[in-house]
Amino acid sequence: MGRRCVVLFSITLLLFLSNAREASEIAPLAIPAPPGLAAKSYLLVDYNTGKIIAEKEPDLRLEPASLTKMMTAYIVSFQIRHGGLKPDDLVLISSNAHKTIGSRTFVEPGSRVTVRDLMYGLVVQSGNDASVALAEHIGGSEAGFVSMMNEMAGRLGMTSTLFANSTGLPVEGGGPDSHYSTARDLAILARAVIRDHPRHYQLYSVEEFTYNNIKQKNRNTLLLHDPSVDGIKTGHTSAAGYCLVASAKRGDMRLISVLLGARNEQQRGTESLRILNYGFRFYETIRLTESNKQLGNVKVWGGELDDVAIAVADDFYVTLQTGQSKSLVREFKVSDDLVAPISVGQKLGMLNYMLGNKLVAELPLVALKPVEEGGFLTRTADSFKRLFK
Incomplete structure (x- = not known):
């Protein structure tokens, strides 16, 4: 008997019950275009899915200024995580770190400061001296640390980024090609910061930090103006303009905005908030599947068990226009000729999500438990049943 693979079942289920006929007959209103922002470049991305919701010149190479410190902090967190x-x-503060110009934590040369305090100084105060001190401690020199930064950028897929220092300060004698990044790459980095080091990400929401009896406020003013904003970093040089990477979470949706080259501090905040509000207003993040949550059972022939539980192995999210989730349809496609033995995690079929005629997601269905081969009598009986089913 030739191989037979037919659809055991194709369950079509509206995820949210509504009048399907009316929903199909009434076309949704078109989403308005994203607001035009006063910036050289910007990008808005859904953290969970990576979907870009709005953009302007996302691959334009620009100086990132102190947004560079997101990578500096990421490397520190990476080193802590991996032991x-x-x-x-304790980090010995060199005279080189102490004399770094620009925003400072005011660490004293020759003193020893904990990595923890330097991380607060780096993230909250944007301290250039704290940044150089950490870079020298981890990399042996700032130049050694910069090589680690660029290696990590490559690992993360930041293909249009080159770091020349740990602070984002203008490179003396260097041009625009000596230290640069893009809105797209900085969004990749921001997602990695939140995803890979969630405990350290909490530092980005700290509103002020005091060191050496000097209290300084976080320069991300959105932390004060919108309770959904919990990070992440500001930057400014005369060449870069005013920059801000911001992240906000409302309900189950987290968005990341990257804005580069605004004219002033107020503008970078108001424009970032405008694009965040646009994303939350017109889009939503939907979790289609929960990791290893049983979705049903399928028949197994010739096994110690008659069926096996199936699931999708990972959480899976999609970004949809607000309201579209009501029209999502899911279809299970599994063979009716599954034969033991079956192992945990073995692919048994597909789960498709459709929006009208558009395939939104195609996810592998896997076995949640093993099914061992049955005894001789079971296998023989099932062999005959399979002939006539």
Whole structure:
């Protein structure tokens, strides 16, 4: 008997019950175009899905200014996570770190400061001295640390980024090609910061930090103006303009905005909030599947068990226009000729999500438990049943 693979079942289920006929007959209103922002470049992305909701010149190479420190902090967090560093480790402050110009934490040369305090200084105060001190401690020199930054950028897929220092300060004698990034790459980095180091990401929501009896406020003013905003970093140089990477979470949706080259501090905040509000107003994040949550059972022939539970192995999210989730349809496609043995995680079929005629997602269905081969009598009986089913 030739191989037979037919659809065991094709369950079509409206995820949210509504009048399907009316929904199909009434076309939704078109989403308005994103607002025009006063910036050289910007990008708005759904954190969970990576879908870009709005953009302007996202691949334009620009100086990132202190947005560079997101990578500096990411490397510190990476070293702590992998055992190369501890928050209570003491860092010797060099005269080179102490004399770094620009925004400062005011660490004293020759003093020893914990990694934890330097991270607060780096993230909250945007301290250039704290940044250089950490870079020298981890990389042996700032130049050694910069090589680590660029290697990590490559790992993360930041293909249009080159770092020349740990601070984002203008490179002395360097041109625009000596230290640069893009809105797209900085969004990749911001997603990695939140995803890979969630505990350290909480530092980005701290509103003020005091070191050496000097209290400084976080320069991300959106933390004060919108309770949904919880990070992440500001930047400014005369060449870069005013820059802001911001993240906000409302309900189940987290958005990341990257805005580069605004004219002033107020503008970078108001324009970032405008694009965030646009994304939350007209889009929503939908979790289609929950990791390893049983979705049903399918027949198994010749096994110790008659069926096996199926699921999707990972959480899976999609970004849809607000209201479109009501019209989502899911279809299970599984063979009716599954034969034991079956192993945990073995692919048994597909789960498709449709929006009208558009395939939104195609997800593998896997076995949640193993099914061992049955005894001789079971296998023989099932063999005959399969002939006549």
